[in-house]
Amino acid sequence: MSEPAIKLEDWAQGIPMRAGPVSLGLYQPSPETMEYWRGIERRELMIRHCGHCNRFFHPKRIVCSDCGSPDLTWKKAAGNGKVYSFSEIHRAPSEAFAKGAPYINGIVRLEEGVHLFTRFIPDPGLVKIDAPARLDFRVLESNWLLPVFLVG
Amino acid sequence: MASKLGYSAAIVGIGRCMTKRDDAEKLTALQLGSISSAQAIQKAGIKRSQVGAFFTGRCPTSYRTLQYNQTLLNELKIAPIFNTEVTAHGAGALGTIELGVLAVNSGLCDYALCVTNEASGVWLKDKVGQNAAGESNPQFEAPFGPTTPSLYAQVACRYMHEYGATSEMLAKVGVESRNWAITHPYAAMRNRGKITIDDVLNSRMIASPLHLLDCAVNYPGGISTAFIITRADLAKNHPNPTWIAGFGQQTTHEWISERMGAYDLDPIGAEPNLTNTGCATAAKQAYEMSGLKPKDIDIVQTSAPFSFVHLMMLEELGFCKKGEGGPFVMDGNIDADGGLPFCTMGGYLSFGQMAQGLYNLHETVDQIWGQAEGRQVPDAEVGLVHGHGGILASHSVMIVSRERAA
Numbered sequence: 001m002s003e004p005a006i007k008l009e010d011w012a013q014g015i016p017m018r019a020g021p022v023s024l025g026l027y028q029p030s031p032e033t034m035e036y037w038r039g040i041e042r043r044e045l046m047i048r049h050c051g052h053c054n055r056f057f058h059p060k061r062i063v064c065s066d067c068g069s070p071d072l073t074w075k076k077a078a079g080n081g082k083v084y085s086f087s088e089i090h091r092a093p094s095e096a097f098a099k100g101a102p103y104i105n106g107i108v109r110l111e112e113g114v115h116l117f118t119r120f121i122p123d124p125g126l127v128k129i130d131a132p133a134r135l136d137f138r139v140l141e142s143n144w145l146l147p148v149f150l151v152g
Numbered sequence: 153m154a155s156k157l158g159y160s161a162a163i164v165g166i167g168r169c170m171t172k173r174d175d176a177e178k179l180t181a182l183q184l185g186s187i188s189s190a191q192a193i194q195k196a197g198i199k200r201s202q203v204g205a206f207f208t209g210r211c212p213t214s215y216r217t218l219q220y221n222q223t224l225l226n227e228l229k230i231a232p233i234f235n236t237e238v239t240a241h242g243a244g245a246l247g248t249i250e251l252g253v254l255a256v257n258s259g260l261c262d263y264a265l266c267v268t269n270e271a272s273g274v275w276l277k278d279k280v281g282q283n284a285a286g287e288s289n290p291q292f293e294a295p296f297g298p299t300t301p302s303l304y305a306q307v308a309c310r311y312m313h314e315y316g317a318t319s320e321m322l323a324k325v326g327v328e329s330r331n332w333a334i335t336h337p338y339a340a341m342r343n344r345g346k347i348t349i350d351d352v353l354n355s356r357m358i359a360s361p362l363h364l365l366d367c368a369v370n371y372p373g374g375i376s377t378a379f380i381i382t383r384a385d386l387a388k389n390h391p392n393p394t395w396i397a398g399f400g401q402q403t404t405h406e407w408i409s410e411r412m413g414a415y416d417l418d419p420i421g422a423e424p425n426l427t428n429t430g431c432a433t434a435a436k437q438a439y440e441m442s443g444l445k446p447k448d449i450d451i452v453q454t455s456a457p458f459s460f461v462h463l464m465m466l467e468e469l470g471f472c473k474k475g476e477g478g479p480f481v482m483d484g485n486i487d488a489d490g491g492l493p494f495c496t497m498g499g500y501l502s503f504g505q506m507a508q509g510l511y512n513l514h515e516t517v518d519q520i521w522g523q524a525e526g527r528q529v530p531d532a533e534v535g536l537v538h539g540h541g542g543i544l545a546s547h548s549v550m551i552v553s554r555e556r557a558a
């Protein structure tokens with residue numbers, strides 16, 4: 001069901017990402033983000049952390065924005081956050097996603113201070129700015145297992 | 153008082169070539185770019201051997217080559233000593249002119265040719281799917297099924313929350329854009345008639361809070377514009393030079409959700425946010441370089457693909473205070489009748505949008521010389537053009553003038 005069977009040796013070639021028959025472009029689980037994708041397979045949300053500055057970063061960060069150190073480590077996010085921004089999508093990018101429309105994508109602010117793009121699911125409350133959001137994992141229309149946030 | 157770079161160069165030749173989706177013989181971006189460039193060289197009265205610098209916007213989405221700058225250079229048989237493709241997304245279109253100004257002032261060459269060309273509206277299909285793939289981070293955004301409107305909508309959501317802008321205020325931009333478009337012979341929506349605020353609010357929801365009529369129209373054709381730039385002492389030998397009074401540019405991020413990882417930077421400030429953009433920095437630089445202020449500007453173009461972006465840009469360009477773009481437009485300040493002449497071709501909402509272009513700059517030069525193809529703005533002498541690349545990541549601002557200030 002969940003598709004990211006990630007082979008590191010393939011990353012430079014790019015793995016075509018598809019939603020049903022529609023290509024979504026190149027999905028590239030690059031070496032620097034592999035631990036994020038492995039975490040998802042374990043149903044854990046992994047983010048980057050600088051031990052010198054005790055600051056958390058987006059899983060894609062390579063060097064600390066404060067001290068410039070490349071010694072970032074992976075930490076498991078607690079999974080609690082708030083809705084920062086959102087949009088309910090009525091016109092989907094492809095036939096596959098249209099099956100789930102309307103759906104809500106947005107930016108979540110984790111309690112660690114990191115902002116991530118995600119899918120918001122109204123459960124049990126409505127999606128609005130600053131509403132509490134908690135981590136879950138769902139297979140979305142793209143057929144990928146992804147970190148989503150339940151709101152309310 | 154203008155700074156050293158202010159009024160240091162001028163546009164002395166312009167070329168343009170267009171194609172339409174329903175033309176019997178549709179032209180490619182490469183054909184458009186070649187024809188408009190040759191025309192600009194001819195209009196400037198120079199030889200191709202005099203083109204010392206050659207800057208192109210990013211490779212047209214409808215004509216992919218690995219080194220498009222050389223693809224076009226090869227057609228023109230020019231041999232510049234400076235040449236490169238300017239990315240900075242859509243803002244790179246004006247970036248070509250900015251580099252042109254720097255090149256001709258370097259003392260190493262006399263003339264720069266700056267070209268953008270695109271024919272995506274003729275040759276590409278399924279813009280919704282393509283944009284979703286091209287404008288979102290392939291690992292961290294695209295798998296969730298975003299569309300371009302829904303990515304901009306993240307900013308709209310915050311802008312309306314932080315500043316109290318309403319859907320009616322957003323809609324008013326669409327109404328006035330259409331009022332200009334119906335006067336322009338090449339606007340995509342020229343034959344669609346006027347619209348009302350209710351028409352916008354009743355159009356179908358694309359990605360909340362953006363309705364169909366809050367969104368740009370994909371331009372149903374292709375346009376290339378080419379400009380010859382030269383420095384002040386040589387410009388005086390050409391008839392009717394258009395002076396580049398000032399310019400500025402800033403880029404703050406790649407993908408919109410990663411913009412939230414940026415902090416301690418102008419113009420973002422200490423805390424991450426989505427609503428302070430590089431347009432403010434670019435505008436400040438352009439005003440300082442030119443010695444001009446917002447009140448000196450007679451005509452304004454912005455490359456804003458969604459209604460709310462116009463409100464944000466009016467604020468950051470200094471025409472009203474931060475957060476007051478909504479009340480500013482509701483008070484009639486951008487009305488096609490009597491307001492600030494704003495997006496005089498109909499803007500992206502009603503003229504139409506292409507992946508890149510300098511047709512905004514072409515229109516502005518036409519207007520300040522009294523040669524507008526659509527409705528002429530009376531007594532326009534100084535124009536401001538804003539270019540932007542998604543998603544609110546890159547911004548360029550350029551001020552052009554008919555007269556050369558001291």
Ligand SMILES: [Zn+2]
Binds near residue numbers: 053067
């Ligand atoms: Zn650090």
